[in-house]
Structures are given as C-alpha cells and as structure tokens.
Amino acid sequence: MLQVIDKVIIIIYIIFVFYIGVRHAGKKDHQNAAHFLLGGRRLTLPAFVATLVTTWYGGILGVGEFSYRYGISNWLVFGVPYYFSAVIFALFIAKKAQRQSLYTIPQQLDRIYGRTPSLLGAFFVFIYTTPAAYILMLGILLQFFFNWPLWLSIIIGALFSMIYVYTGGFRSVVKTDILQFVLMFFGFLIILLFCVIKYGGFHYLKESLPTQHFIWHGGQGAGYIIMWFFIALSTLTEPAFYQRCFAAKDESTVRKGILVSILFWICFDFLTTFTGLYARATLPDLANPVTSYLDLANNVLPPVLLGLFFTGLIATIMSTVDSYSLLAAMTIGRDYLWRLLDNKDESRIQFYTRIGLLISAFAGILIAIFGQSVVTIWKELGSISTPALLIPVISSFSRRWRMRSRYVSLTIVAGALVSFLWSLTKVVLPGREGYLFNLEPIYPGLLVTFIIYITDRLTFTAVKKKD
Numbered sequence: 001m002l003q004v005i006d007k008v009i010i011i012i013y014i015i016f017v018f019y020i021g022v023r024h025a026g027k028k029d030h031q032n033a034a035h036f037l038l039g040g041r042r043l044t045l046p047a048f049v050a051t052l053v054t055t056w057y058g059g060i061l062g063v064g065e066f067s068y069r070y071g072i073s074n075w076l077v078f079g080v081p082y083y084f085s086a087v088i089f090a091l092f093i094a095k096k097a098q099r100q101s102l103y104t105i106p107q108q109l110d111r112i113y114g115r116t117p118s119l120l121g122a123f124f125v126f127i128y129t130t131p132a133a134y135i136l137m138l139g140i141l142l143q144f145f146f147n148w149p150l151w152l153s154i155i156i157g158a159l160f161s162m163i164y165v166y167t168g169g170f171r172s173v174v175k176t177d178i179l180q181f182v183l184m185f186f187g188f189l190i191i192l193l194f195c196v197i198k199y200g201g202f203h204y205l206k207e208s209l210p211t212q213h214f215i216w217h218g219g220q221g222a223g224y225i226i227m228w229f230f231i232a233l234s235t236l237t238e239p240a241f242y243q244r245c246f247a248a249k250d251e252s253t254v255r256k257g258i259l260v261s262i263l264f265w266i267c268f269d270f271l272t273t274f275t276g277l278y279a280r281a282t283l284p285d286l287a288n289p290v291t292s293y294l295d296l297a298n299n300v301l302p303p304v305l306l307g308l309f310f311t312g313l314i315a316t317i318m319s320t321v322d323s324y325s326l327l328a329a330m331t332i333g334r335d336y337l338w339r340l341l342d343n344k345d346e347s348r349i350q351f352y353t354r355i356g357l358l359i360s361a362f363a364g365i366l367i368a369i370f371g372q373s374v375v376t377i378w379k380e381l382g383s384i385s386t387p388a389l390l391i392p393v394i395s396s397f398s399r400r401w402r403m404r405s406r407y408v409s410l411t412i413v414a415g416a417l418v419s420f421l422w423s424l425t426k427v428v429l430p431g432r433e434g435y436l437f438n439l440e441p442i443y444p445g446l447l448v449t450f451i452i453y454i455t456d457r458l459t460f461t462a463v464k465k466k467d
Contacts, residue, residue, distance in 0.1 A: 001298060002145060006307030010145070013183070013311045014160070017318070020179065021164020021172040033349040036169035037103055037330055038247040043174065048244055048257035051177040051323070053264045054184065055240045056082075058320020060272065060313055061137040061290050067276025068289040071213025074276060076225050079269040081232030083262050089236055090258035096397045097245040098254045103349075105242050105393055106335040109408070112396040117408040121389060122335040124416060128385040129239050129331065130360060131158075131324035132367030133377040137290075138317045139368060144294050145310070154368045161321040162361050165329075166354055170247065173322050180315035185264075187312020188271035191293075194300045195278040205274075208281035227440045231382045237389040239327045325360055332356030383423065387415030387445030391453050407456035411449045419445030 002010075034040055043051075059078075067074035102108055105125050110118035138161065139154030146153070164172045212219035235241065245254045279292035282299060286292055297309050333356030334349050342348050371377045392408045395401045403411070422444050425436040435441060 002306065002310070003303040005303050006310065007145070009304070009307035010311050010314065013314065017176050017179065017315075018160075018164060020175045021322075022167045023175075033103070033334075033346045035171070036350045037326075037334070037353065038243065039169075039171040039174055041101070041247055042249050043244065043247040043253065044249060045253050045257055045260075047174050047178065048248055048253055049260050049264065050181040051174045051319075052240065052244050052257060052261045053268075054177045054180050054316065054319035055323040056238075056261075056320075057184070057265065057268060058131075058134040058317050058324070059137065060184075060316045061140060061293065062133065063272045064276050064279065064291075064293040065289045067273045068280045068286070068292040070218030070220060071209065071215070071277060071280070072273060073216060073218030073220065073225065074273045075269055076216055077228045079265070079273075081229040082235055083265065084229070085232045085235035086241075086258055086262050086265075089238075089241055090255050090262075093236065093394070093397055094241075094245055094254040094258055095251040097242055098248055098251050100246070102246055104330055104335055105237065105239055105389070106331065108242075108396055109392060112402060113392070113405045113408045117392060117405060117412060118335065119339075120409055120412045121392060122331050124385045124388040124412065125237075125239055125335075126328055126331040126360070127381055128234070128237075128389070129324045129327040130363050130367065130381075131321045131328065132364045132371060132381075134317055134320045134324065135161075135364045136368035136371055136377065138314070138321060140290060141294070141310070141314060141317065144291060151369050155365055158321065158361055158365050158368070161318050162325050162357055165322045165326050166357055169350070169353075170243075170326060173326055176322065177319050180319040183308075183312045183315040184319075185268065185271070185312075187309040187315075188268070188275060190305055190312075191297055191301060191309050192271055192275050192278070194305075195275070195282075195296070198300060199278065199282065205277050205281055209277060213277065213280065223440075227442065230442050230446060231379070231386060233390055234382050234386040237386065237393045239331075240323055243327060243330075325357060325364070326353075328360035328364075329353050329356035332359050380423065383440065383442040383445065384416050384419045386442060387419050387449050388412045390415075390446070391449050395453070403453060403456050404460060407452055411452045414452060415445045415449040418448045 032040075063074060063078055066077060100108060100111075102111070106118045106122035109121045135154055135158045138157035139150055142148060142153035142157050143150050148156070164176065206214070217225050241258070244257070248254045248257065275296065276292060279286075279296040283292065283295050286295060293313065294310075297306055301309055330353055333353030337352040337355060338349050342352070367377065389412070392403065392411055395403050419441040422435060422439070422441040426434060429436065
C-alpha cells in the first residue's frame with residue numbers, strides 16, 4: 001500500500017498541476033474567446049502532440065480492465081481501429097479543419113448545413129464529450145488511495161480537474177497536458193520494467209496466462225472486434241481532434257502532429273497491454289479488474305516508484321477529464337447558450353463556457369456515479385453519438401459530397417434514435433441476454449444513416465438532371 005512518501009509525491013503533483021493550470025488565469029488575452037477556447041490558435045507541434053496523446057488516452061483503467069480480461073485483443077479493440085481512423089483523419093480532414101478557423105464541430109455544421117443540424121449535432125457532441133467514464137476512473141483511484149466512498153471520490157476528483165479549466169481555459173489544459181504526457185509514459189515504463197525483472201519476460205506470460213489471452217479476439221469473437229472498428233470511426237468526429245486542429249498554428253502542424261501522436265499511442269498501447277497481462281498472470285482472481293494496474297503496482301513497486309506510478313495514472317486520467325470537460329463546456333456554452341441568448345458579443349462566450357463547464361461537471365458526475373463499467377460507458381455513448389455525427393460531419397468538409405440540410409437533420413436524429421432503441425432490446429425484450437438478432441446497436445444506426453445519405457445523393461442527382 002501507499003507509504004507516506006508516495007502520498008507526498010501525489011500531493012506535490014496535484015499542487016504543481018493546479019499551479020500550472022491557474023497561472024494564466026486573469027490575463028487580459030483570456031477575455032478573448034479564441035484565447036480562452038483555443039489558446040489564441042498558436043499551438044505548436046510539440047504541444048499539439050502532447051495534448052492530443054494525453055487527451056485521447058484517458059481511459060487507462062478501462063484499458064487495464066480489458067487487457068486483464070481479454071489479453072492482447074486489447075490492442076485490436078483500443079488500438080488498431082483508432083490508429084486506422086486517425087490516419088484517415090490526418091490525411092483527409094486535418095488540414096481542411098485547420099483552414100476553417102472555427103471553434104467547434106457544431107459551428108462547422110452551422111456554417112455548411114444551417115441552424116437546426118447544428119443544434120442537433122451539438123447535443124450529441126455534448127453526449128460524446130461528457131467525461132463520465134474518466135471521472136469514474138479518477139473516482140476509483142481516489143477511493144483506492146484514501147478509502148473514501150466512491151461517490152465522494154467521483155465528486156472531488158471531477159471538481160478538482162475542472163478548477164483550472166474554469167480559470168485558464170484551453171491554455172491551462174495544454175500546459176498541464178505537457179507534464180502529464182511525461183508522467184504517463186514514465187509510470188508505465190517503470191512498472192513494466194519491474195515486472196520483467198521480477199517475473200520474467202514473454203515466456204513467463206505464455207506459461208501463466210489462459211490461451212485465449214494470446215488469441216487475437218480474446219475469446220470475444222470476430223464480430224465483437226469488428227464492432228470496435230466501427231466505434232473507432234468516431235475518431236473522424238472526435239471533438240478533441242477538431243479542437244486541436246482549430247488551435248494549431250498552421251496546416252503542417254495538424255497533419256504531422258496526428259501522425260506522430262499515432263506512434264506514441266502505439267508505444268503506450270504496448271506498455272499498457274503487457275502491464276495488463278502481468279496483472280492477470282500474477283493476480284488471477286481479482287474481484288474487480290478495473291483496479292488491476294493498482295493491485296499489480298502494490299505487489300511490484302517499492303515506495304517512491306509506487307507513488308510515481310500512481311501519479312502517472314492520475315495524470316493520464318486528469319488530462320482527459322480536463323480536455324473533455326472543456327469540450328463539453330464549449331458545446332453547452334458557445335453552441336447553445338451563447339447562440340440562443342446572445343449571438344453577437346463574442347467576449348461573452350467565455351462566460352457562457354464557464355456555465356457550460358458546471359453543467360458538464362454535473363452530467364459527468366451523475367453518469368459516473370450510476371455507471372457500472374468504464375468500458376460499458378464508452379461503448380454505450382459511442383454507439384449512439386457515432387451514427388448521429390459521422391456522415392454529417394465528414395460530408396461537411398467536401399463540397400462534392402455534402403448533403404442537403406433537411407437530410408442532415410434526419411440523419412442525426414435517426415442514427416441516434418435507432419441505435420438507442422436497439423440498445424434497449426437487451427433490457428426490454430423478455431428472455432434475452434443480448435441485443436435483437438445479436439446485433440450491436442451501432443450497426444443498425446450506421447445502416448440507417450447510410451441509407452438516408454444514399455437517398456439524399458440519388459434524389460439530389462435526379463433533381464439536378466431534371467433541371
């Protein structure tokens with residue numbers, strides 16, 4: 001368990017992060033929306049990589065839970081599909097997004113498709129960016145460290161992670177992400193090295209783990225893995241990607257930044273997956289695999305290094321909580337409150353964004369308290385928001401493939417509604433343990449949106465030829 005010196009290290013980190021995060025608060029340029037929301041659009045390549053890598057990897061305990069249960073398939077679920085989608089984003093969308101000089105995805109929808117699609121899209125962007133899963137993980141960590149009730153740990157962790165965002169905006173997020181980038185890699189390098197020294201290398205894992213942990217689908221079946229490739233398409237509508245593109249100083253930064261980030265994600269996935277395998281090999285009977293990294297660290301690491309590893313875990317999660325909190329706050333503050341109540345004075349966007357931050361904190365805390373699994377929260381929210389946003393957002397960046405506005409609204413509503421109703425079949429249909437036809441909700445949602453898109457293209461072409 002944590003010694004006094006380990007707790008001191010964690011406390012020093014928390015104080016230092018708070019200092020970095022709030023030091024820019026009160027500066028005059030923060031009265032400007034572009035500075036508060038996007039750091040003045042001056043994001044350099046190193047900062048771009050650090051903030052994107054850390055923000056997109058906040059689900060560290062969920063990764064531990066999955067790799068503990070299903071082995072190397074963790075890489076095929078939370079790795080390869082997302083690398084593939086990120087490459088597509090870098091090659092075909094990143095530069096176009098950077099040129100727009102916008103603030104949010106709903107603003108892009110408004111620019112191309114109009115007010116109604118923008119407001120509908122903003123709702124699902126908010127759902128996607130509500131940091132519930134990451135708040136839950138942070139709460140689990142605090143409960144583990146201090147033995148507080150989980151609900152109290154969730155509330156404390158969420159509020160602390162949002163204080164410096166409330167004061168410093170995007171610049172505070174970037175500054176803290178740079179520190180957190182270093183800590184997350186350092187922490188997992190430490191624990192994996194100690195596991196190899198104490199237990200042995202790959203041969204030990206092969207002898208100690210179930211065979212399915214080295215099967216590419218981990219015993220879940222090919223269909224389950226393929227589903228995550230579809231969920232990973234959410235990368236193409238990932239608000240964190242767009243925010244970094246909007247904030248970057250030039251087009252070169254966004255493409256290079258994403259491609260370099262993929263290399264760092266590959267390295268970090270290697271570290272986290274094999275750390276999860278060591279946790280399963282050495283602690284095969286854990287009641288709650290969400291804490292697998294924590295329990296492994298307690299068994300392997302000495303004082304000081306234990307504190308550094310736990311600090312790395314906290315850093316990995318906090319970097320996503322603060323980023324997603326700001327994204328959700330921007331959606332509520334700028335895309336709803338400012339547009340509906342003001343829509344003229346941009347200096348008021350900062351005020352409304354701060355109100356949005358309080359709303360996103362409440363929503364995230366509520367979902368985290370009642371959510372049972374980090375992976376389940378990811379899957380359920382992703383299965384609803386991805387069908388709603390995928391085609392409308394991607395098509396908006398191509399003059400050739402754009403939809404007509406009324407079809408965009410229909411796509412957003414129908415995609416989300418079909419996925420949501422399909423997810424209910426697991427609960428409401430009697431005698432069922434799975435979804436209707438054993439089909440994951442994201443599939444019918446995407447199918448409906450694809451049909452609507454094709455219908456729009458065919459009818460548009462037919463009308464155009466007739467004219």
